[in-house]
Amino acid sequence: MSVTDQAFVTLATDDVYCQGALVLGQSLRNHKTSRKLAVLITPEVSSGMRSVLSSVFDDVIEVDVLDSADSVHLALMQRPELGVTFTKLHCWTLTHYSKCVFMDADTLVLCNVDELFDREEFSAAPDSGWPDCFNSGVFVFRPSLKTHNLLLQFAAKHGSFDGGDQGLLNSFFSNWATADIGKHLPFLYNLSSSSVYTYVPAFNHFGRNAKVVHFLGATKPWNYKYNPQTKSVMQDGTTSGSFHQLSFLALWWNIYSASILPLLEKLQKMEETESEECKHIFNGVEVTLKKVSPYAASSLQKPELPEQTNEVNPTACSPEELTFKANEVARSVSELSIHFKPAKPTPEDERRKWEEGRMDYMGKDAFEHIKKKLDAFLH
Numbered sequence: 001m002s003v004t005d006q007a008f009v010t011l012a013t014d015d016v017y018c019q020g021a022l023v024l025g026q027s028l029r030n031h032k033t034s035r036k037l038a039v040l041i042t043p044e045v046s047s048g049m050r051s052v053l054s055s056v057f058d059d060v061i062e063v064d065v066l067d068s069a070d071s072v073h074l075a076l077m078q079r080p081e082l083g084v085t086f087t088k089l090h091c092w093t094l095t096h097y098s099k100c101v102f103m104d105a106d107t108l109v110l111c112n113v114d115e116l117f118d119r120e121e122f123s124a125a126p127d128s129g130w131p132d133c134f135n136s137g138v139f140v141f142r143p144s145l146k147t148h149n150l151l152l153q154f155a156a157k158h159g160s161f162d163g164g165d166q167g168l169l170n171s172f173f174s175n176w177a178t179a180d181i182g183k184h185l186p187f188l189y190n191l192s193s194s195s196v197y198t199y200v201p202a203f204n205h206f207g208r209n210a211k212v213v214h215f216l217g218a219t220k221p222w223n224y225k226y227n228p229q230t231k232s233v234m235q236d237g238t239t240s241g242s243f244h245q246l247s248f249l250a251l252w253w254n255i256y257s258a259s260i261l262p263l264l265e266k267l268q269k270m271e272e273t274e275s276e277e278c279k280h281i282f283n284g285v286e287v288t289l290k291k292v293s294p295y296a297a298s299s300l301q302k303p304e305l306p307e308q309t310n311e312v313n314p315t316a317c318s319p320e321e322l323t324f325k326a327n328e329v330a331r332s333v334s335e336l337s338i339h340f341k342p343a344k345p346t347p348e349d350e351r352r353k354w355e356e357g358r359m360d361y362m363g364k365d366a367f368e369h370i371k372k373k374l375d376a377f378l379h
């Protein structure tokens with residue numbers, strides 16, 4: 001049975017966060033949600049990524065980074081740093097749904113969580129850093145233009161005590177901590193991956209019942225490297241994590257490599273280059289999937305030669321044969337990582353930018369360039 005007037009909603013303001021949104025959407029599909037999946041995007045998201053999003057989400061909705069809700073708009077323009085934060089507030093405008101569950105693009109469901117729709121606005125789980133505040137990565141809400149407007153007005157007047165949507169929403173729904181325990185979602189619906197080590201005994205006792213993992217903080221799953229052969233996340237000097245954190249990260253990457261990569265590849269044929277890099281060049285970014293030996297790139301231990309490939313006892317091999325075998329292993333062990341580089345936008349993206357009034361006056365749309373084009377056209 002499907003409930004078509006209720007939806008899980010997420011947000012991605014660029015092609016990088018789209019990777020997270022896609023994995024979240026796929027995890028909800030894998031666990032057979034009966035609700036619709038909606039994603040809010042901003043004009044920056046490339047058309048290539050939009051088409052990939054639409055194969056996972058029922059609803060891909062473009063919103064402005066800053067809303068132009070008249071008087072509020074002017075006040076907000078003085079606070080451009082709050083822009084991305086306010087994009088999340090656009091979820092209240094989705095009035096073709098009666099009730100929604102918002103989930104950050106850096107969350108992942110571990111099982112079906114449709115029972116969240118039994119809760120009322122505003123339900124959320126405690127924040128592990130300050131449990132009298134809720135974390136705004138997972139919450140139940142009712143779309144309403146009235147609430148949306150009140151939120152924007154409140155934001156313009158009071159700003160946000162943490163500069164983000166979480167501070168703002170906590171001030172707005174300020175009685176969350178005390179008024180109604182029914183609006184406290186269990187922490188298991190928004191388990192921050194860092195709390196795995198801040199309270200180890202609790203994690204060991206309750207962790208197996210986790211329903212939603214939230215990769216909150218500066219380093220997101222897509223910043224790690226992944227080894228598809230061992231199905232594990234690779235650690236180098238810049239990343240670290242406990243066993244359980246690494247397992248959650250590996251789960252994210254398993255979904256990414258099994259379900260999202262094929263969608264990206266369908267969009268663009270994989271290009272094998274001599275440096276063994278597969279590049280997917282989208283309109284806005286370049287996604288590079290490096291195929292390199294992990295022990296060449298990092299301080300990782302060189303793996304043992306797999307036994308089953310050695311019909312002959314390796315000690316009986318000549319040094320040349322051994323080197324050859326080691327190279328073969330090096331080639332077969334690959335590393336997946338995502339690199340985001342601004343790539344050349346397609347003519348379609350360029351036209352959309354012009355139509356939306358977002359010209360690059362300082363760069364390629366500078367007068368001298370336009371003049372050159374005109375001159376070339378006239379001569």
Ligand SMILES: O=c1ccn([C@@H]2O[C@H](COP(=O)(O)OP(=O)(O)O[C@H]3O[C@H](CO)[C@@H](O)[C@H](O)[C@H]3O)[C@@H](O)[C@H]2O)c(=O)[nH]1
Nearest residue numbers: 011012013014017104105106136137164165166167216217
């Ligand atoms: O450039 C950005 C930044 C954020 N987002 C979206 O906004 C969400 C929140 O940002 P995130 O990077 O996930 O923040 P957190 O590390 O989770 O930090 C906390 O602080 C944020 C700001 O207050 C809250 O939104 C989060 O829910 C809260 O967990 C993301 O998941 C995305 O859905 C974008 O689309 N583009």
Ligand SMILES: [Mn+2]
Nearest residue numbers: 104106137216
């Ligand atoms: Mn988050």
